[in-house]
Amino acid sequence: MSINADPINVTAGSTVNITALLAAAGDGLTTSDNNxxxxxxxxxxxxxxxxxxxxxxxxxxxxxxxxxxxxTGIWNANVPPGKYSVNVSAASLQGSETFNGVLQINVLE
Structure with a gap:
């Protein structure tokens, strides 16, 4: 998995674009139900x-x-200045997983 934010340093009240590259387990294989x-x-x-x-x-x-x-998604940084950690959760037919602390966003004044 790869994740990034644009911008990584954001002014309080601005928006941040969060992008994650995710792949399901067994990428390229056929599952047991023929999907x-x-x-x-x-x-x-x-x-x-x-x-x-x-x-x-x-x-x-x-x-x-x-x-x-x-x-991709957008986070509105309507929060006080500081360092914020990003956790990404993903779920599919094969299961679910949470990736904690995969990115840090700095909110500035």
Whole structure:
């Protein structure tokens, strides 16, 4: 998995574009119910949870499937200045997983 934010340093009250590249397990293989993995990938749901330095949820972004394995969402940084950690959760027919602390966003004054 790969994740990035644009911009990584954001002014409080601005928006951040969060992009994650996700792939389902067994990429390129056929699953037991004869659906291709690409069909399974189209059923991936993903979201980003933004956590402040004290561990409190400071916002969420639904990540929408774009081209290929790219999922993007927007977080409105209507929060006090500080360092924020991003957790990404993804679920598919094969299961679900959460990736904690995969990115840090700096909110500036």
């Amino acid at each position: 291709s993995t690409s069909d399974s990938q189209s059923r991936i749901t993903a979201s980003a949870t933004i956590i402040n330095s004290t561990g409190i949820n400071s916002g969420n972004a639904v990540l929408i499937k774009g081209s290929g394995n790219e999922y």
